[in-house]
Amino acid sequence: MHGSAEMKNADGTRDMQMPEPHHSTHSHPVQAAAGDMKGMNMHMPEGPALLKAKNQAATANHAFLVKVLSLPDPIPFEKHFGARFAVFDGAHTDRRVPDAAVSVTAGMRHGMQSGFAHGMQYSPKIETKEGIVSITGLSFHMMGTWTLKFDIQQGGKTETAYLDLPCCAE
C-alpha cells in the first residue's frame, strides 16, 4: 500500500500512520470489540433473520429459474438439514432442464455484493438428477441471512442464482 499516510522508520520499514493521539486513554471505539468477535471484522446479526424465504430464484440473465421443492420451515439452528430444488428454463418456466449441471455453495454475505463473508462448517452433499437438485448436510451455525449460490451450466450457458434463507429457529 502506497500513500501519503505512510511513514518510514529509521530502519526503512513502514508503519501505518494512526490518527489517535499517542497518549489517548480512549483510542478504541466501542463497536470495534463487537466487530472483532470470532475474528470477523464485520457486522454480527444478534438474532434470527426476519426475511421469508422466496420459493424461487432466477439466474442473473434469466436463462434458468431455480424453484424450491422442499425446505424446512423454520430452518433448524446448528442442525443438519436437507433441501430439494428444481432447475427450470428461464424463458419457459414450466419446462425443467434435465441436463443442467449444478453446483451449490452456502454461506453468509454480511452485506458483501459478491462472494461470501464465510461458508458453512461442513461440506454439503449435492446430487443433481433430471434437473432436480438434492442437498443434504446443510447446517447453519450463525443467526441471520444465509445464501445458497447455484451455479448452473447447460447448453453453453453458465449462470448463477442466489437464494436467501432465514436462520434460524430451534
Ligand SMILES: [Cu+2]
Ligand atoms: Cu455469519
